Amino acid sequence: xxxxxxxxxxxxxxxxxxxxxxxxxxxxxxxxxxxxxxxxxxxxxxxxxxxxxxxxxxxxxxxxxxxxxxxxxxxxxxxxxxxxxxxxxxxxxxxxxxxxxxxxxxxxxxxxxxxxxxxxxxxxxxxxxxxxxxxxxxxxxxxxxxxxxxxxxxxxxxxxxxxxxxxxxxxxxxxxxxxxxxxxxxxxxxxxxxxxxxxxxxxxxxxxxxxxxxxxxxxxxxxxxxxxxxxxxxxxxxxxxxxxxxxxxxxxxxxxxxxxxxxxxxxxxxxxxxxxxxxxxxxxxxxxxxxxxxxxxxxxxxxxxxxxxxxxxxxxxxxxxxxxxxxxx
Amino acid sequence: xxxxxxxxxxxxxxxxxxxxxxxxxxxxxxxxxxxxxxxxxxxxxxxxxxxxxxxxxxxxxxxxxxxxxxxxxxxxxxxxxxxxxxxxxxxxxxxxxxxxxxxxxxxxxxxxxxxxxxxxxxxxxxxxxxxxxxxxxxxxxxxxxxxxxxxxxxxxxxxxxxxxxxxxxxxxxxxxxxxxxxxxxxxxxxxxxxxxxxxxxxxxxxxxxxxxxxxxxxxxxxxxxxxxxxxxxxxxxxxxxxxxxxxxxxxxxxxxxxxxxxxxxxxxxxxxxxxxxxxxxxxxxxxxxxxxxxx
Numbered sequence: 001x002x003x004x005x006x007x008x009x010x011x012x013x014x015x016x017x018x019x020x021x022x023x024x025x026x027x028x029x030x031x032x033x034x035x036x037x038x039x040x041x042x043x044x045x046x047x048x049x050x051x052x053x054x055x056x057x058x059x060x061x062x063x064x065x066x067x068x069x070x071x072x073x074x075x076x077x078x079x080x081x082x083x084x085x086x087x088x089x090x091x092x093x094x095x096x097x098x099x100x101x102x103x104x105x106x107x108x109x110x111x112x113x114x115x116x117x118x119x120x121x122x123x124x125x126x127x128x129x130x131x132x133x134x135x136x137x138x139x140x141x142x143x144x145x146x147x148x149x150x151x152x153x154x155x156x157x158x159x160x161x162x163x164x165x166x167x168x169x170x171x172x173x174x175x176x177x178x179x180x181x182x183x184x185x186x187x188x189x190x191x192x193x194x195x196x197x198x199x200x201x202x203x204x205x206x207x208x209x210x211x212x213x214x215x216x217x218x219x220x221x222x223x224x225x226x227x228x229x230x231x232x233x234x235x236x237x238x239x240x241x242x243x244x245x246x247x248x249x250x251x252x253x254x255x256x257x258x259x260x261x262x263x264x265x266x267x268x269x270x271x272x273x274x275x276x277x278x279x280x281x282x283x284x285x286x287x288x289x290x291x292x293x294x295x296x297x298x299x300x301x302x303x304x305x306x307x308x309x310x311x312x313x314x315x316x317x318x319x320x321x322x323x324x325x326x327x328x329x
Numbered sequence: 330x331x332x333x334x335x336x337x338x339x340x341x342x343x344x345x346x347x348x349x350x351x352x353x354x355x356x357x358x359x360x361x362x363x364x365x366x367x368x369x370x371x372x373x374x375x376x377x378x379x380x381x382x383x384x385x386x387x388x389x390x391x392x393x394x395x396x397x398x399x400x401x402x403x404x405x406x407x408x409x410x411x412x413x414x415x416x417x418x419x420x421x422x423x424x425x426x427x428x429x430x431x432x433x434x435x436x437x438x439x440x441x442x443x444x445x446x447x448x449x450x451x452x453x454x455x456x457x458x459x460x461x462x463x464x465x466x467x468x469x470x471x472x473x474x475x476x477x478x479x480x481x482x483x484x485x486x487x488x489x490x491x492x493x494x495x496x497x498x499x500x501x502x503x504x505x506x507x508x509x510x511x512x513x514x515x516x517x518x519x520x521x522x523x524x525x526x527x528x529x530x531x532x533x534x535x536x537x538x539x540x541x542x543x544x545x546x547x548x549x550x551x552x553x554x555x556x557x558x559x560x561x562x563x564x565x566x567x568x569x570x571x572x573x574x575x576x577x578x579x580x581x582x583x584x585x586x587x588x589x590x591x592x593x594x595x596x597x598x599x600x601x602x603x604x605x606x607x608x609x610x611x612x613x614x615x616x617x618x619x620x621x622x623x624x
Contacts, residue, residue, distance in 0.1 A: 058429070115429045119555070130594070297437065
């Protein structure tokens with residue numbers, strides 16, 4: 001047991017150390033790019049986990065908040081010259097505000113109906129992005145100038161490095177918030193809601209408030225990630241961000257690693273994102289990559305719906321009690 | 330916003346009802362599947378598009394009329410549906426939670442395969458009568474929509490005959506009301522589920538055949554159809570067949586009205602607007618029961 005506890009402190013520090021030096025050691029643009037996308041996937045899955053994992057509400061609508069963050073950043077950058085690395089943190093507050101309003105309606109429903117509503121949220125945002133062309137430029141999407149700071153463009157070889165560090169910072173903040181929430185009375189309340197909402201309400205938890213807050217918080221980090229993403233690609237269009245596929249990817253990552261655990265979504269991202277990149281580079285020429293992704297999703301849902309971390313935890317517990325009883329004999 | 334003339338208003342109502350009939354067929358299978366199994370079949374849109382592509386191939390290669398091809402697509406996809414339920418859906422434990430992701434995976438698999446075969450080109454099936462219309466008392470009735478509406482009615486009628494006048498239909502309705510009690514009186518619920526799912530999928534196949542001549546489509550248009558059909562069954566009350574029919578007609582008419590009064594581009598918003606209003610005012614939908622349990 002002692003060993004597991006030490007590992008829980010040491011492993012994150014080692015991981016952070018590796019991620020801090022990664023872009024200095026790995027100079028290949030391709031692998032740097034994959035790492036930025038992996039960090040982003042970890043942010044999104046960890047953030048989704050706050051409502052989807054802790055509170056147990058499977059939202060498939062979070063792609064809407066990703067896209068909204070991206071559009072707000074792209075628009076304010078082009079219109080007012082706000083630098084995305086600064087503005088995204090504030091604009092994501094707007095995203096969280098929108099999410100509170102959406103959550104206030106959507107969270108009146110449960111189970112299947114909730115999933116349906118959140119799917120509809122994506123379509124509403126897509127429709128808005130397509131039709132409010134004065135701001136969003138319709139189906140063409142928004143382009144931003146090439147990344148830089150203070151009028152100086154970053155050189156192409158070093159282009160990915162700033163994005164690596166800002167995404168890493170965002171990931172640290174997301175995990176820290178997720179950890180603090182889990183330790184708090186608020187987090188306990190969310191887990192109580194997941195286990196039995198009726199009883200949670202009976203013991204005096206304001207379930208509606210808790211759920212709506214969790215929904216808003218989980219949209220915040222995804223909104224920030226969306227802002228950074230739109231600057232990273234310097235391009236955003238409705239079809240690509242307002243897509244159930246984006247939502248399902250974060251849900252799949254969280255479930256693969258271990259839904260409701262702190263580190264599960266991070267683990268899931270480090271498995272799934274490189275795999276997804278490989279699939280697209282291997283089959284991207286045809287639509288078959290969708291089939292491969294669908295196959296992975298189907299496999300995870302049918303054969304490991306528990307996720308990796310909970311299964312590992314169970315294995316360690318059993319192994320631990322076995323060695324203990326062996327030493328007692 | 331433009332206020333239409335009386336003539337245009339009636340004409341729009343006619344078109345709305347005709348398209349609503351097809352929507353009714355498309356969503357009846359979805360609500361049936363939910364009612365029996367508590368599964369939200371997100372692959373419903375992909376099955377519609379699959380049906381449309383099969384119809385397209387039959388028309389291009391063998392000049393088979395889209396309406397006639399219903400006779401082929403329905404039994405074919407009935408079999409596919411049976412296999413999906415038997416070997417995939419029956420394995421999942423809590424359908425309310427996971428069925429959406431599992432069926433979404435199936436939708437992606439189908440979209441990928443269709444995309445690899447047919448690419449992203451937008452297609453439609455154009456029989457000789459595609460542009461014909463019957464004029465009745467100065468109102469236009471486009472032939473494809475009229476035939477689509479009539480075929481949808483026939484399929485829905487058959488579905489109702491099966492549900493209300495056969496033993497297997499009685500067993501399906503019993504399972505919809507209470508699966509455990511149905512099991513207790515000797516109904517093989519897993520067999521009934523497989524049959525109901527296959528039946529639901531085959532109505533989507535028929536819907537797909539009709540879709541192919543009324544709308545243009547490509548593999549990725551499946552997501553638009555998920556959104557539309559899901560909104561219809563939420564408005565009607567999830568699991569309620571009559572509810573889905575009424576909701577489909579309402580939304581068909583409202584969509585057409587929005588298209589002429591505001592613009593065509595905004596007309597899909599009608600579906601989401603009604604979806605949200607339903608959930609705020611009457612979460613159980615027009616004719617459904619309140620869904621309170623959480624899977």
